[in-house]
Amino acid sequence: MSGQFQLDGQAVPFEDGQTILQAARAAGRYIPHLCWHPDFPPHGSCKLCVVKVGGRHLSSCAAPAVEGIEVESDTAELRAERRALLQMLFVEGNHFCPSCEKSGHCQLQAQAYEHEMMSARFAYFYPPRPVDASHPDIVLDFNRCIFCELCVRASREVDGKNVFALSGRGIHKHLVVNAESGRLADTDFAADDLAANICPVGVILHKRQGFRVPIGERPYDARPISRVELAAGGREADE
Amino acid sequence: MGTARETADGREHLSRVVIDPVSRVEGHGKVSLLLDGQGRVREARLHIVEFRGFEVFIQGRPYWEVPVMVQRLCGICPVSHHLAAVKALDHVVGAAHVPPTAHKLRRLMHYGQILQSHALHFFHLSSPDLLFGFESEPGRRNIVGVAAAHPDIARQGVLLRKFGQEVIRATAGKRIHGTGAVPGGMNRHLAGEDRAALAAEAERMVQWSHEAVGLVKRLHRADPALYDGFGAFESGFLSLVRGDGAMDLYEGGLRFRDADGAIVFDHVRDQDYRHLISEEVRPWSYMKFPYLRRLGPQAGWYRVGPLARVQNCDFIPTPLAEAERREFIDHGRGAPVRATLAYHWARMIEMLHAAELIRGLLADPELLAGPLVAEGPRANEGVGVIEAPRGTLIHHYQVDDDDLVSLCNLIVSTTHNNQAMNTAIRAVADRYFDGRALTEGLLNHIEVAIRAFDPCLSCATHALGQMPLALELHAADGSLVDRLARD
CATH class of the missing domain: 3.10.20.740 (Ubiquitin-like (UB roll))
Incomplete structure (x- = not known):
């Protein structure tokens, strides 16, 4: 029908x-x-x-x-x-685009441009969110998490590993690693897991690859996210 | 610890004059002068009043972010911080020797930075003082005034800077805060069309840079008493030099000459800088005071930057700049050139050197193709030293086994010159201030001395002579006697 x-x-x-x-x-x-x-x-x-x-x-x-x-x-x-939703996401985390490896293929940044977000508008929360770099191939920068749970869902439903979860409620919600130590190194997470390659922002990053693709040559540098996605034939751009 | 007239006796009984902010410099600083009842300067200090904190907040970040993050220290010389950081991190990724293509691209980027920064400083910030006079009409003492009175000079200054910025864009992706260099190499080649466009302009840039050296020489010769005497003082000189003693602005060993020009140490590995240099904190400034450990803080301070480099090296490996260096050295008649205003002359010689190097590099096909990144055994520490436009720039990082930065120490060019700038303003105040009524032009003498060093007091705040300047003279009892304001 x-x-x-x-x-x-x-x-x-x-x-x-x-x-x-x-x-x-x-x-x-x-x-x-x-x-x-x-x-x-x-x-x-x-x-x-x-x-x-x-x-x-x-x-x-x-x-x-x-x-x-x-x-x-x-x-x-x-x-x-x-735009207000995006502004709230920006102030709730610690987003520093100028030195973020994901700049130019970050969907949060691209949406901010798409929606002509010119200021943060609200007071920054500056939440303390330490980086987890314990894994040999992946670094987790929790500062940038927007709680989309794509890593949680990918790890659970596709990778079958259940590495991530959201913990806490409301404003205390945060991404956690499913290990007794809380460290990514103490899980069976691998760099080729779908969960390692699905983050729309800059939380889950492959180590030692930073800035190998020049800023200016990344998907959302040249065109707004709306056009990138439509040009991909209705499919999400992979990068 | 300090030097004469850094801290006066009986400060509470002296009159206080403040220049805040110092204009036509990068960043924010102020000068305080304490005068006695006869108008004699008893204390003079250049205060750096901004606090940045980069060394702390870089800790705990992944090392590959560092070259991109630390360049935000400055909008004028971001390339210098970018390259000093990657040079340090080259050691961490086991690639102290990056591929030849990457090495040449980085040099090209660096020479573009030297050219644009030197052009900006001389033409935009300092030439108004030198062309019109220190006490000339303040409303005209800026680049707009230069453009009206000397349109060719102003035009060449603007276009030289633009060319340098285009070199940076072609190698780093953006004119400011690009991301061309990565630990172990580069992330892009030079595009053929960029090479062609730059090469078409390169000869003219060499010619204009040569003319700029000629302009500074004419200024020196027109008033030798001023140019040789203004803010002159003895100090040692520190810079990198190449293995054969040549000027090398990108890499080399550290050389130090004493106040008489004798080499005290030579070809010290950049990785060993901390055995040579220590830093002292003084409570009245956020900027530290570096000194040679061997000589201590009282005697071990020195100057860096163009004046040091042109005299520290044995020769400049490009012909036009080398001929100009020889003439500069001859000007000292066997002694080091110590005049503060000679910084401008040396700076233009370096700009000419950079233009010659860019012209040569643009003919090199290796910039267009070839491997870009190398790697080797991982290490936990690296030091990167580069000759930034303003002088020797040191970046030092330790990186833990998880790839996060655990230590960051930066000694930036202007910091090396901290004591020297304070000494220069004391020399100028001594000579020009005693007993004279305060005028804006008189106080501009102090700023002229500071400007000669091209200090980058923090990031990039372009004042162009339009920053508000308020001068207040208080009597010893604290009452306001005189006030001058420029809005």
């Missing part, structure tokens, strides 16, 4: 079972997102994919496409709300 809905006044076709976000992507329409990944079920935590249907806010990654609905996405109101 199939149908169509209106996205910002234009018709988008969908197949039964597709979410609003999936149908939009398939139609070449971009709805911003951070925690959503095409190979995993919706997570609905970052709220960046927020849209309005009938005056109500919905996470488009989780909301099923329904015949005839009118979806608002690219509006000044929703762009401002997404």
Whole structure:
């Protein structure tokens, strides 16, 4: 069965079972997102994919496409709300783009550019989050975690290792390593695990590779994330 | 520990004059003068009032971030910090000798940095004082005034700097805060089109740099009493030199000459710097005071930068700059040239040297292809020393087994010159201030002396003569006697 809905006044076709976000992507329409990944079920935590249907806010990654609905996405109101969400993510962690190896292929940074975020707006939290460099091949820089749980899901559902988890509640939430010592070196984590290669920001980094790809030649240096993703044929850019 | 007129007796009974901020320098500093009842200078200090803390917050970071992070120390000479850091980390990744292509690309980047920084300093920041006079109309004493009165000089200054920045962009990816060098090598080749564009301009840059040396020489000859006497004092000189004694701004061994020009030590390995140099903290400044361990803090301070380098080396390995070096040395008539304003002359000789080197390197096909990165046995420590535009720059890191930085020590060029700059302002104050009424032009003499060193007091704050300057004269009882303000 199939149908169509209106996205910002234009018709988008969908197949039964597709979410609003999936149908939009398939139609070449971009709805911003951070925690959503095409190979995993919706997570609905970052709220960046927020849209309005009938005056109500919905996470488009989780909301099923329904015949005839009118979806608002690219509006000044929703762009401002997404920008506020990004600003909150920035102040909640310690994000220092100028010396971050992920600069230019970091989805958080790319979304900030996409949404014309010009300031942090809110007071920085400066949370103390020590780096875990105990693993021979991977360094964990918790300062940049946005709690998307992609590493948690990849390690649990694809790698079958269950290396990561989120612990704590609310503002005390943080990424932890599933070892008695809490150190990555004391797990069976490996550099070719999917979880080692899925972080959308700069938490899980391969050691000794920093800046080998020049700044300026990275995926989001040349084009905004929306165009990178649409150019990839509706698939998430791998890098 | 200090020197004469660093701390006066009976300070509470002296009048205090403050120059805050010092303008047309990089970063933020102030000068305080204490005068007695006869207007004689009893105490003079250059204070560095910014605190950066890079040495601390680099600890605990992965070492490959360091060359990118520490270059944020400065917006004028980020390449110098970038390269000093990678040179130190080359030792950590076991690649003290990087591939020839990477080595030449780094040199090209560095010479672009020298060229653009020297051009910026001379034309934009200092030439207004030298062309118009120290006490000339302050509203005209800036690069805009130079452009109006001497359009060709200003234009050449701007375009020389632009060329240097383009060299940096072509090798580091950006004109400021690029990321070309990585521990063990480089991450890019020079693009053919960049080489062609730069090569087309290189000859003109050599010519203009040569003319800039000529301009400084004419200024010296027009008023030798001023240029040879202003802020002159004796000191030792420290710099890197190549194994054969040649000027080498990228790498070499440390050479120190004493105040008479005699070589005290030579070809000391950069990795051994800490056996030579120690630093003293004084409570009135955030900038430390380095000195030679062997001579102690009282006698062991020295000067770095162009004045030191041009006289420390045995020769400059490019022909035009070498001819100019010989003329400069002859100017001393057998003694070291000690005049503070001679920094400008030496600086322009170095700019000419950098332009000649860039012209030569751009003809080298090895910049366009070849291996970029080397690696070898991992180590836990490395020191990188480079001759930055302002002088000898030392970066020292220890890296733990988990690849995180555990120690960082930076001795930046301006820090080496700390005591020398304080000595220069005392010499100038002694000579020009005693008994004279305070004027903006008189106080500018102090700033002229500081500017000659091209100090980078922290990061890149371009003042262009427009920073507010407030001078206050308080009587010994603390009451305000006189106030001058420039908005």
